[in-house]
């Protein structure tokens with residue numbers, strides 16, 4: 541089946557794929573999304589979206605649809621999971637003003653459904669489920685994917701938005717996901733069923749030895765999301781079924797009362813081993829490019845993976861928009877496609893790599909277990925002024941008020957080695 545010589549094929553209908561489809565269509569580009577599952581669906585857990593993402597979602601008109609389902613927490617709190625001490629917090633209401641977008645937490649399904657509704661309303665978007673892409677063939681002036689049932693679908697550009705274990709990525713680079721040896725248990729429960737010893741208006745990150753625990757409300761405050769992450773000794777021991785519920789309970793048993801109380805209501809049926817990818821310098825090969833976890837799977841410690849995939853979609857739409865302007869002419873010639881994909885990469889590859897690398901570093905800081913390292917980490921957090929944003933300006937910025945914060949404006953992502961250096 542040929543879907544048109546000016547059509548973009550997107551493999552994967554997760555947050556990244558649907559977001560990209562919507563944004564491409566809004567720029568006049570026809571898109572077909574191929575999702576292997578029988579329906580567009582997310583896991584039953586929460587998601588944080590920082591101002592750098594909500595600002596962009598506001599710009600494409602999706603934020604207003606999300607806000608009724610979301611929660612705008614007051615604070616992002618960092619606490620020691622062993623002692624229960626609150627160490628530092630970010631004032632999220634102040635941050636919203638500083639960066640020009642709210643910090644929101646919401647159920648993943650609420651975000652996916654909002655993107656799906658918006659994508660379905662676009663005549664230029666075709667959404668196909670039960671389409672499991674297995675092979676990719678680039679013909680120079682078109683790309684064909686072959687699905688598990690033998691069906692072939694051809695378009696002008698292929699975007700791999702097919703997640704951590706992307707099939708499309710194999711067409712671009714020969715590498716493998718990197719296992720961190722950490723595992724996550726997560727889920728939402730009715731808020732009244734959780735024994736809560738912390739303020740539910742907050743996002744709380746409990747940092748413990750080789751583990752952390754995150755809590756925040758979602759769905760207008762009706763549900764409570766919790767994520768328990770720990771370094772698995774079972775993984776290090778080479779156990780196949782590593783990160784068991786027994787190991788979860790043993791890891792958290794001695795922690796502070798609010799953490800133990802929260803953990804008691806976390807589901808034990810499903811767990812997520814934590815993988816990321818090594819950053820790569822190009823996401824593109826010919827007419828095939830990548831987006832979201834397929835391009836830059838990252839550890840979740842900066843809470844940015846889904847958000848970054850949405851930024852990818854926006855950047856791709858910006859880069860391809862000039863091609864849509866003269867579709868009947870020669871606009872989609874090889875040179876223009878190449879230049880457009882180059883623009884997309886210039887906008888996103890280095891920026892996403894910085895988030896990937898910094899995510900790893902951030903996790904290392906949270907999970908220290910040597911007493912002297914814990915002491916130093918906690919002291920650094922305690923000394924941080926609530927309104928000192930130098931650790932997040934590079935990510936959530938640019939800062940809106942150039943008068944007060946001129947040094948932080950327009951610098952874009954900073955390399956990881958300067959990340960902890962105060963200006």
Ligand SMILES: Cc1cc2nc3c(=O)[nH]c(=O)nc-3n(C[C@H](O)[C@H](O)[C@H](O)COP(=O)(O)OP(=O)(O)OC[C@H]3O[C@@H](n4cnc5c(N)ncnc54)[C@H](O)[C@@H]3O)c2cc1C
Nearest residue numbers: 552554555556576588673702703832833843844845846847
């Ligand atoms: C514990 C945890 C907490 C997180 N918290 C946050 C957070 O707070 N904020 C945030 O922004 N991010 C967070 N993330 C990261 C975020 O979940 C991911 O980065 C994001 O979901 C990636 O979206 P995606 O669309 O790129 O990939 P995916 O969500 O993996 O979607 C890929 C889609 O492609 C489909 N697919 C796969 N292969 C094929 C194929 N061959 N053919 C057709 N379809 C295919 C899949 O079925 C799926 O629908 C977190 C991650 C974890 C694990």
